[in-house]
Amino acid sequence: MPDVAVVGSGPNGLSAAAVMARAGLSVEVFEAAAKIGGGTRTTELMQPGYFHDVCSAVHPMALASPFFRAFELPRRVDLITPDVSFGSPLEGGRAALAYKSMDRTVEGLGQDGPAYRRLMEPLVRHIDDVMDFTQNQLLRIPRNPLVAGVYGLRTLEQGTGLWNLRFREDLAPALLSGVAAHAVSHLPSLAASGAGLMLGALGHAGGWPIPRGGSASIAAALADDIRAHGGFIHTGTPIDRLEQLPATRATLLDVAPRGLLDMAGPSLPRRYRRALERFRYGNGSCKVDFILSGPVPWQASGLSDAGTVHVGGTRAEQARSENEVSAGRHPERPYVLVAQPSRFDPHRAPAGRHTLWTYCHVPSGSTKDMTNQVAAQLERFAPGFRDLVVESHAITAAELAQYNRNYIGGDFSAGIMDVRGLVQKPVVSPVPWRTPLLGVYLCSSSTPPGPGVTGMPGMHAAKHALKDVFKLPVPDLGL
Numbered sequence: 001m002p003d004v005a006v007v008g009s010g011p012n013g014l015s016a017a018a019v020m021a022r023a024g025l026s027v028e029v030f031e032a033a034a035k036i037g038g039g040t041r042t043t044e045l046m047q048p049g050y051f052h053d054v055c056s057a058v059h060p061m062a063l064a065s066p067f068f069r070a071f072e073l074p075r076r077v078d079l080i081t082p083d084v085s086f087g088s089p090l091e092g093g094r095a096a097l098a099y100k101s102m103d104r105t106v107e108g109l110g111q112d113g114p115a116y117r118r119l120m121e122p123l124v125r126h127i128d129d130v131m132d133f134t135q136n137q138l139l140r141i142p143r144n145p146l147v148a149g150v151y152g153l154r155t156l157e158q159g160t161g162l163w164n165l166r167f168r169e170d171l172a173p174a175l176l177s178g179v180a181a182h183a184v185s186h187l188p189s190l191a192a193s194g195a196g197l198m199l200g201a202l203g204h205a206g207g208w209p210i211p212r213g214g215s216a217s218i219a220a221a222l223a224d225d226i227r228a229h230g231g232f233i234h235t236g237t238p239i240d241r242l243e244q245l246p247a248t249r250a251t252l253l254d255v256a257p258r259g260l261l262d263m264a265g266p267s268l269p270r271r272y273r274r275a276l277e278r279f280r281y282g283n284g285s286c287k288v289d290f291i292l293s294g295p296v297p298w299q300a301s302g303l304s305d306a307g308t309v310h311v312g313g314t315r316a317e318q319a320r321s322e323n324e325v326s327a328g329r330h331p332e333r334p335y336v337l338v339a340q341p342s343r344f345d346p347h348r349a350p351a352g353r354h355t356l357w358t359y360c361h362v363p364s365g366s367t368k369d370m371t372n373q374v375a376a377q378l379e380r381f382a383p384g385f386r387d388l389v390v391e392s393h394a395i396t397a398a399e400l401a402q403y404n405r406n407y408i409g410g411d412f413s414a415g416i417m418d419v420r421g422l423v424q425k426p427v428v429s430p431v432p433w434r435t436p437l438l439g440v441y442l443c444s445s446s447t448p449p450g451p452g453v454t455g456m457p458g459m460h461a462a463k464h465a466l467k468d469v470f471k472l473p474v475p476d477l478g479l
Helices: 009-023 066-071 102-108 108-125 127-134 145-156 169-182 190-205 214-228 255-267 269-279 313-324 371-381 397-403 417-423 456-470
Strands: 004-007 028-029 086-090 094-099 232-234 251-252 285-292 306-311 336-339 353-362 389-395 438-440
Touching: 004 009, 009 028, 009 066, 009 214, 009 251, 009 456, 028 371, 028 417, 066 456, 086 169, 086 190, 094 102, 094 190, 102 108, 102 438, 108 127, 108 169, 108 190, 127 145, 127 190, 169 190, 169 306, 169 371, 190 417, 214 232, 251 255, 251 456, 255 269, 255 438, 285 336, 285 371, 285 397, 306 371, 313 353, 336 371, 353 371, 371 389, 389 397
Parallel strands: 004 028, 004 251, 028 232, 086 306, 251 438
Antiparallel strands: 086 094, 285 353, 285 389, 306 336, 336 353
16 A cells, blocks of 8 residues: 555645655555646647647746745756746737846836836845745744735735825836736735735746646656656546545645545534635636637737736726626626747647637636637737637636536636635644644645645645654655
8 A cells, every 4th residue: 555645636736746755655646637737737629739738838936936946847847938927918009018137127117117126126136035935824934024024015005005106107007917917816905916926026036937848748747756756646536535545644635625525524523624615716717728820919019029918908907807707797808818838839839820828717607708808808909819810719617617626616726815815725724734634634726825836735735744644854856
């Protein structure tokens, strides 16, 4: 019998398995789907030769996550880092661009450039301390309390009605709102502001990488390491009850709280079970992929060099769209996240052709196909876009929930992003990865530090399992 069973092969399940296998333990991973990866899968979605990332496509955390740093991911996966991390188009052929270079970014933001520098530069300069604060359990003393305080004050400013106080024009606010809206939350809000400032700082500190070959290359690197250290991965093996697993000393679950409820049922103490039942999930997303006969014809110069484009217009327009979703409505002009990986990784599509990855936010459980609304937003800022569309494929929020058990209602964050949700993940505890069941740990995005391809929930859960069950330290994870 193995020492450790891991349920789920998303990046968090794989990171947990890699840590445990590196510690010299026998590990078996059980994945319900036919392929590993969870949120890091790449497939020929529509036509042969066109490779689409099914969930995540661009990875701001790949260079900065403490787990991926220890794992030395850039030595295992070819990470392409565009000079422009992200951008936001505005009417009139204008765009706000976040270069890796702070100086170039400030130059392009007009009158608000110096104000943007004052907001972001302290976070960029102390990015390691920002990551320490944001990638661990919040109920702890940060490594650098001063930097945590600076980050907190900026989060308070950009997460409240004060968010326009330091700005006079519309470029810098649009740029900041575009990255904050990743949180699928009301705007302005503290959770969205905190996430946006961290991601924005990463855009200047090291950039937002795109894995050559697709996000699946990250999952493959983790799987290779697990197997190299004696681990086994079983695909097409759904686990509906904990009793289906072999008798192990430790079990790590890359599942949402609802999944733990289904798997453990009445064996959970009543108080903990009720906490899981009260766990709140966020709104969903509708993902729309395109095959194009050419690159997106952005009206604003510079956007074609951006790895990610946040399409939604001004700060006010983006907030209106996100707040409509929070109110349970489908926006006619949605905020759309856009990436064109084939622009930087030509092997994603045949010569002269391109793949385009997009999604917009929608109410939880939505069955609405938002292809027309997404295409209209792209046409608005890239006239002639529709003429380039060869084929498109939409996955509604309801279908996302079917694709991945953790995406309740299409919520790929596996939990609502607000202040309460950041602390209650899934329960208020100094060790939220540990469940009341002996040797059973949660390691999904429903645990700290939350969503994103970071591997950190898996690393945290594995660290505590090693300490509690095996009395072992965290092993070296490098090559």
